[in-house]
Amino acid sequence: MQTSLRAAGLVVFLSAMSGPLSAQWPAFPTPGVPLTSDGEPDLEGPVPRTADGKPDLSGIWERVNGQRGPVEGQLGRGPKVSPPPGSPPRAHFFDIGAQTEVPYTPWADELTEQRMADNARGNPDGYCLPIGHMLYHLHPQPRKVIQTPDVIVILYESNSGVRQIFTDGRSLPDDDPLPWWFGYSVGSWEGDTLVVETTGFRDDVWIDYNGSPLTSSGKITERFRRVNYGTLEIDITIEDPMAYTEPFTVRVNQRIMLNTNLIEFVCLENEVSSQFF
Amino acid sequence: MELATSRVVLACIALVVASLVTAQASAHHSFASEFDRDQPFEVTGSVTSVQWTNPHARILIDVEEDGEIVNYNFELGSPNQLMRRGWSRKDLQPGDRVRVSGHRARNRPTVGRATGISRENGEVVYRGVADPD
Numbered sequence: 397m398q399t400s401l402r403a404a405g406l407v408v409f410l411s412a413m414s415g416p417l418s419a420q421w422p423a424f425p426t427p428g429v430p431l432t433s434d435g436e437p438d439l440e441g442p443v444p445r446t447a448d449g450k451p452d453l454s455g456i457w458e459r460v461n462g463q464r465g466p467v468e469g470q471l472g473r474g475p476k477v478s479p480p481p482g483s484p485p486r487a488h489f490f491d492i493g494a495q496t497e498v499p500y501t502p503w504a505d506e507l508t509e510q511r512m513a514d515n516a517r518g519n520p521d522g523y524c525l526p527i528g529h530m531l532y533h534l535h536p537q538p539r540k541v542i543q544t545p546d547v548i549v550i551l552y553e554s555n556s557g558v559r560q561i562f563t564d565g566r567s568l569p570d571d572d573p574l575p576w577w578f579g580y581s582v583g584s585w586e587g588d589t590l591v592v593e594t595t596g597f598r599d600d601v602w603i604d605y606n607g608s609p610l611t612s613s614g615k616i617t618e619r620f621r622r623v624n625y626g627t628l629e630i631d632i633t634i635e636d637p638m639a640y641t642e643p644f645t646v647r648v649n650q651r652i653m654l655n656t657n658l659i660e661f662v663c664l665e666n667e668v669s670s671q672f673f
Numbered sequence: 674m675e676l677a678t679s680r681v682v683l684a685c686i687a688l689v690v691a692s693l694v695t696a697q698a699s700a701h702h703s704f705a706s707e708f709d710r711d712q713p714f715e716v717t718g719s720v721t722s723v724q725w726t727n728p729h730a731r732i733l734i735d736v737e738e739d740g741e742i743v744n745y746n747f748e749l750g751s752p753n754q755l756m757r758r759g760w761s762r763k764d765l766q767p768g769d770r771v772r773v774s775g776h777r778a779r780n781r782p783t784v785g786r787a788t789g790i791s792r793e794n795g796e797v798v799y800r801g802v803a804d805p806d
Contacts (some may be wrong), residue, residue: 515705649749659753666726
């Protein structure tokens, strides 16, 4: 009986989605979703695990923006908002310091102010370029995590981003690597938490849309934890002696997206804005 | 049986809601660089073309102003964003009469970022946000 009801629900769901979307990018049910006794997706259900017993971070995830204090317009640093109880400060797409005082160096503080005054003219997203870890984590377009034993790949719908996190035991390169848009990432498990370290950044990374910088001196440490089936917590520590007087940590929350896909997004297809910035 | 019926009702409601496209978020962030939130404006005219392309779909509209036809170019969200909210590239056709509200580009008076599109009968086709996040 439950099976027939679930099948009926699936048929109705696909029928409801079939009109405008079917000819463009069909919905397809996500396999293996835990269900409640009512047959609904149990987003607080157990974390799936890989064959080797690790939490499986695979899935399509959407960002949950941190709460930000009011600002006039789009850019700016508003009054700080208290983080949720028991949570580190949560980053906002526009302001990584929405819920915390960011320890800018004078150089970084002045650069951020200049970028805001210039209406974020140089932000990489406006030029369809890779937007860096923080902006990818908080971008409104979804991302897909594909976990294998030796590498975790994150496909970002935004600007066709592809990030590799090597989990095969290798170390970060120490031989003055080329500066990368995505840096070089290695990950290892501490219990059920994936700890990822990344270095080798370019000098012009933006870590929020206001323009807070990250340079080639920077290091990002991320701690990924799948809290339950539908929730991913990412605690991100930013270190960069050029830009920040001390390391600081913010959190990004993401939630699972079901029955969907990443959709092709070729940003340069008809990008006609940047010539007028 | 009652559970299956309620699912049908919920699915129908979802379909109706999805037909009213509300763009809550945007790809390709360029609003602050390109548009002026202190210059809201509105025009009424006829669709001349729909560009269903990334990073932003665009609607071109002929508007009669002081006896002359002026072509306006409005930017919307990305096709991905619009499709996820139930909109098709065929929902607006050349010749459709629409009213468009938006924010003007900083240095191009006939270019805007749309915040709302409605038909002459008042049907709201598209609703965006002034400061897309």
